[in-house]
Structures are given as structure tokens and as C-alpha cells.
Amino acid sequence: MFTIIKGITQWNKNNHSPKLNVNALVVGKRTAVRGGGERRAFSEYFVTFEVESSDRMELEVKDADYSMLVEGDFGELAFQGTRFLGFIRSANDKGVL
Template sequence: MFEDFMFQTIPIIVGIIFIIVIGGILFTAIRGISRWSKNNNSPELTVRAKVVAKRAAVRGGGETRAYNDYFVTFEVDSGDRIELEVKDIDYGMLVEGDVGELSFQGSRYLAFSRTGKKNWNEIV
């Protein structure tokens, strides 16, 4: 009797776990493709901006490899703030307080070039 229960239940449990795993993979893939498509359909913008904050987020670690994600918050002329993920080399080159031209497309960071001025009033 117990063996019959196990032979009937285990395939159902394995099937449910399989569906959950495949669902998670599909959800992640669709979300990534959607973000990529939205960024590609957005115009490339270049605006005056100031670096106001930087942060790094660590994923993984422990018994697996650790991954770092780098983010920089820019403040544009209108006072709005935009946080963009940047590559490690760009993260290292940017300093809080830098003022310059920010180029981005949707939520994709493209470039930042300093103007050499540290003050909003000097940029005109």
C-alpha cells in the first residue's frame, strides 16, 4: 500500500518541480528579452549630469563565485535622478561630484564624459 502511494506521488512531485524550474527559466528569459527590447527601442539621449552616488552589489559568494554589479546614480539638469548599471572599468573611473555629459539608452548606460567643471552653475 505504501509502495503504491510512493509510485503515484513521486512522479507528480517531480513533475511539479520540473514545471517550477522551467517556469523560472522562462520568466527570467522573457524579462531579460523585454528589457533588452525596451532599451533598443528607446532613443539614445545625451544630457548634462552629475554623479551623486555609487554602489556595488555582490551576488553569490560562499561556495560559489561572487559577482559584482556596479551602479551609479546621476542627477540631471531637471533634478531627476537616474541609477544605471555600469561596467567595472567605468565604475572605477567615476567619482561622486563629477559633472559632464551622460549618454544612455533606456536603462542602458553608454558613456559619461567629464566637462572638467565641478559646479552646475559653470555648465551652460
């Protein structure tokens, strides 16, 4: 029950957050596997971005987005709260903020 309430609260908070576009560098990727045993296992995909202020944020992404991003990619990150909206790789992909 706690997980459901937490999920709804985060969803609502994201909906009320502004949509932002910032320059960012992909600095890390990881996966997490949930379930298994007698329950179906599934994977979650996370990417860590570093923005111009040197702050880092980890966002959950879809598997297709995860597979397209590589550490060192530089571009424009679009997000809303903790919700990943997209990443457009820069033509000047030097990996420097």
C-alpha cells in the same frame, strides 16, 4: 526562467529607446555582490546620476567606468533606456546643474 524573460524584455526595450545625451551630476555609487556559497560570486556596479530636471536615475555600469567616476563629477551622460553608454566629464567640473 523569469529572470531570463525579464532580461530579454529589458534588452529589447533599451534597443527601442532613443539614445540620449544630457548634462548630469554623479550623486552616488554602489555595488552589489551576487552568488557566492557554492556558486561563483560576482559584483555589479551602479552609479546614480542627477539630470537638469532634478530627476535621478541609477544605471548599471562596467567596473572600469565605475572606478573612473567620482561623486560630484559633472558632465554629459549618454544612455539608452536603462543602458549606460558613457560619461564625458566637463572641463568646467563644478558639480552644479
